[in-house]
Amino acid sequence: MFSKLGGGGKPEEEKTVTAGTSTKVVTPSDGKTIKKVTVNPTPSQSKTVSPSTSQQTVSPDAGKLLSQVIVNAMASGALSDITVSSAGLITAQVGTSGYLASGTKKTKQLTTQAAKTVTPSESEQTAVASGRYTTGAIKIAAIPSTYVKIANILGYTNIDYGEFTLSSRVKVESNPISHNLGVIPKLFILFSESPNGKEKYDVAGAILNTGWNLKTAGTPTGENYEKIGIAMRYENSDSGIWGMPLTWVQSSTSTMYTQVSDSSVKLGMSGNGYFSAGVKYRYIACA
């Protein structure tokens, strides 16, 4: 096309440029002069970002301006249910990452045990069941005074007791009765429950250390308290239990057998003395 001649006789031209983010210089073409420059606006763009745990910088692409930055909404977070392990470990955790409004919470009600006091008895008791959170003190009451009557009355604090049943008839000498006193008993009493006619001469007896205030006839001598025994022999009969009154019986192979140590006692009538099978025997040892 023919260009209009401008000043200096040069043809004129029009130029169009697009603005950027840096300086641009518009120069005429060779041999021409610029009549008009049309500047188009700098291109713009919109960018979208999502929140993260790190700082973000939103920058436009090269040669562009940001017209807008769209920030997506934060995802909503959620708490998982609270768990309590068998070892008592409480775990509270975020189940889903995201925004948690102030005051967001989860709760778990533990099974509780209120304050209580347990009094010892002959039966086993559960003071606090497994898996319970105590909301008050759990106390074990003192042993009722009636329970310690033997120790109180006799002045012995080292006490052992038990019971046993033999599977076969056993001679007295062959059945040591174990105790855990750790010393020679000062008092040992053996009880036999209902011989049921199984034995004419069944076992029962007591051993007393003469340190206790029970005088025995004669002067006890001998090792292992063999002659410091008091025995009651009894047999079933229509008239009931017959026995000698508690007295001092001189030890001999046919009347009384006693042998004591710091861990066991043998006691009973030797010769005819047997522990019956199937009969329950009880004993108490004190020192």
Place this chain on the structure above:
Amino acid sequence: MFYKYVLDGIIVKVGTSISIPTEFIEITLEEKSHLESVIDAKPADTLESVYRLSAKTEQYEPYQRTYEETVVWYVEQVNSGEMTLDEVPDDYRSEVEAQVNPTEPDPEQAVVDSIMQEVSSYGY
């Protein structure tokens, strides 16, 4: 604590104690009750056999009597009146007689009364 005492494969006894010696075996109350029920149903010993409670089977099994156990059996028979001393076989009679008739007699009532009087004089 509940226990059983086993010796040479035989359950000798079961029982209860505050603490048990190391040679005893701790068992549960249920096991103890079971063994006690087995003991309650023990078969009667015979002249030929004594029944012992096997630790392996937890049942009574017959064992041949030893000489001493045979003497015991005859002593029981004589004491219960099931047989007379003269009916005891010769091999066992002298032993049986010694146990049926102890060499040391029981104290007579007069002796007992004398001892009781002496004891009471001490003021206890």
